[in-house]
Amino acid sequence: MRPYEPRKIEKKWQKIWEERGVFRTKGKGKKAYVLEMFPYPSGRIHMGHVRNYTIGDAVARFLRMRGYDVLHPMGWDAFGLPAENAAIKHKIHPAKWTKENIEQMRKQLKDLGFSYDWEREIATCDPEYYKWNQWIFLKMLERGIAYRKKALVNWCPHDETVLANEQVIEGRCWRCGTKVVQKEVPSWFLRITDYAERLLKDLEKLEGKWPHKVIVQQRNWIGRSEGAVIKFKVGSKTIEVFTTRPDTLFGATFLVLAPEHPLTLKLAEEGGKKRETEEFLKKVRSRSTRERGISEEKEGVFLGVFAENPANGKEIPVWTADYVLFEYGTGAIMAVPAHDQRDWEFAKRYGLEIVPVVVPEEGWDFEKGAYEGRGKLINSGEFDGLDSETAKRKITEWLKEKGLGDFKVTYRLRDWNVSRQRYWGTPIPVVYCERCGTVPVPEEELPVLLPTDVEFTGKGNPLAGSEEFVNTDCPRCGGPAKRETDTMDTFFDSSWYFLRFCDPKNGKEPFSKEEVKKWMPVDIYIGGIEHAVLHLLYARFFQKFLKDLGLVDDDEPFEKLITQGMVLKRWVSVGKLLQHFGLTEDDDIEKLLEKLKEVG
Ligand SMILES: [Zn+2]
Ligand SMILES: [Zn+2]
Known part of the structure; x- marks a missing residue:
């Protein structure tokens, strides 16, 4: 018997496959x-x-x-x-x-x-391909799906450059070790939120064809929630908040604005708390939103002004705090410490009032923490005795009649920031002209090619340093103009x-x-x-x-x-896992999977 010699045999057949084009499409x-x-x-x-x-x-x-x-x-x-x-x-x-x-x-x-x-x-990365990225982008621009607004980015003050999340290591620049700060820069966004409902609805068509857990993950990412938008008066201004729990409105004992909320500093000024607030904002800016989301200690500053709770006319203090993120909802929340654990922790820390308005049948000790479940309403005026679900509807209807609120559906999904302040990506096909403003590059001038006179020093955006690239003529008036130097997120490709x-x-x-x-x-x-x-x-x-x-x-x-799943890099970790769960290598793999599921 002849031995199997893969090097010989496979080479032979691979050559024949290639010569005969056996893997090409046939057309029948x-x-x-x-x-x-x-x-x-x-x-x-x-x-x-x-x-x-x-x-x-x-x-x-x-x-x-x-x-x-x-x-x-x-x-x-x-x-x-x-x-x-x-x-x-x-x-x-x-x-x-x-x-x-x-x-x-x-x-x-x-x-x-x-x-x-x-x-x-x-x-x-071939111009024959990325030309069409640019073409699709122009179509999106035409239809208002692409637009420009300011966005927070990681910024290394030493290298004067924007850093990707993966270039930030323990809060510091991967290259020079300088502490990274958050900075606002104009960026291009895609209005994926316009498609939220369709993206959600069509998941139903994939049921049974896609892994169920992927569908669930997509659904959670889109994060549709039904609730109410409620208006709170603060002096002559109005602050809108979104809540999924309008049934707890009577228990709202303070308002919290995200540090980036445009009214935060203005209100602090009115309330005579400008200095404290500015100091606080500076501190917040030095941390990424991710860090802020997981931080244990919630920190905040009283802005010195009060809002009116539209349900009962009560004066409630207005704060700013790190645990409220500007990107979510309206960037402001009504804090109901009796029924939201984060609000509860914040209230305990700063000695704010905790008023229970929903109680479960078996009762609840509000000294020990917030009750986030459903129940019957108390301390809620004419709504006392209603169950949470009915109260949500009734209270929202009541607010709507008075012009103080309305039903609203929101999504967790955010518009997609596709701007990257880097070289190795598709140039965004836009120029800025002093006379005409933002001008799309005409289709017939595509592709906008990446330039070659570029140095990679790690400082700044390499494209911005390319004279050949940046300086151009305005496609509309022919005058001098500058090219957009952001490139596209590779997820676009x-x-x-x-x-x-x-x-x-x-x-x-x-x-x-x-x-x-x-x-x-x-x-x-x-x-x-x-x-x-x-x-x-x-x-x-x-x-x-x-x-x-x-x-x-x-x-x-x-x-x-x-x-x-991902192939584990170190098999030794499987042994450790087994040990951890009290399993041996002879146990069925299903057992391990079950254990892993239990711990999420
Ligand atoms: Zn750096
Ligand atoms: Zn022009």
Whole structure:
């Protein structure tokens, strides 16, 4: 018997596959689109990739053998931060670094013998690809889906540069160790919130086809909540708050504004607390919102003014505190310490009043903490005795009649900040003209190319330092103008690449409608569970936007989804896990999974 010699045998067949183009689409038979999430070209294929691609490859080969016409492409999610970090550290241009990595990884994938149609290969850093990012962006701008506003970013005062979350290590700059501060800069946003209801509703169509937990994660991320918006008078001003618990309005004993709320400083000035408040704001700004969200000690300052509780006319103090985030709701809350644990802790710390207005049948000790459940109303005037659900409706109706509030649905989902103050991404196709203001680059001038006269020093945005790039003529009046120097979040690139794979060489449009009609939706999409929220949500959003443009037919891009956990880097940690749960290696894997579920 001859020994199996993979090096010889596999090479032989891989060569024959390539020569005969056996993995190309055939143009006959029922279509099947099998797609694995395309990789970031970090330089080498790791075990997580291999697992993902092996699953996709098995499915693609199986379907081919069953007579399907299979589209099974591969490409590169090639823009992003690591290339730029490498440029700073090793003085190698991001384009060169990325290209070399792609070559290396393509070779590895070919050695593994995966059945890709390599003629459809794309890399998002190619101008032929990112030109269409820019085109889609312009369409979004036209329709008011893209807009510009100020946003908080991580800022290194020493390098004078914006840092990504992953460049902030324990509150300090990854490069120079300076303490990172929060700073407001103008940024481009996509109005994904306009699509919140559709993104939520269409999840129903995916039930049974996508892993249930991914659907749940998407639903939670969108975070629809029904409640009321309530107006509180503060002197001559009105502050609006959103609450899901209007039934607890009589128990609102203070208001809290987020530190960034535009009225915070103004009210402090009126209340004679300007100095304390400014000091407090400075302190808050030195911490990221993430840190603020998890901090144990809630801290705040009394602004020296009072608001009127619209339910009972009571004067209640107005505070600002770190635990209220400006990005959520209206940036102000009515604090009901008897029924919200965070408000309770804050009230205890600063000696504020705690008035119970909802009690469970079995009673509650409000000295020990807040009661956040449902119950019967007390201390609530004419609403006493109602159950929480009825009271929510009745109190909101009552506020509405008086013009003091209304029913409202809100979402946890925020608009998507796509601006990155970095080089290695798609330039945002906009120029600023002194005379005309913000002017979109005309379609026929796309792509706006990344310049080559760029230095990577780690200081500032490299694009802003490129004379060749920044200075341009205004497309409208011909006068001198400056280019936008922000580039796009790389999630933009990966939000529609599956459409480009249907028609990867199209030079006239992002893809032809016919090709997309033929291949979409992706029948089986395979990728890491770490993309369960953002990538999948953004891709679904793009699909819906492109449907509104009339370019695609389907509401959802991915018919069936298979997600993979991450391959553990150190197997030793599995041993430790088993030990922790009192299991041995002979126990069924299900047992471990159950234990893990229990602890979340
Ligand atoms: Zn720094
Ligand atoms: Zn102009």
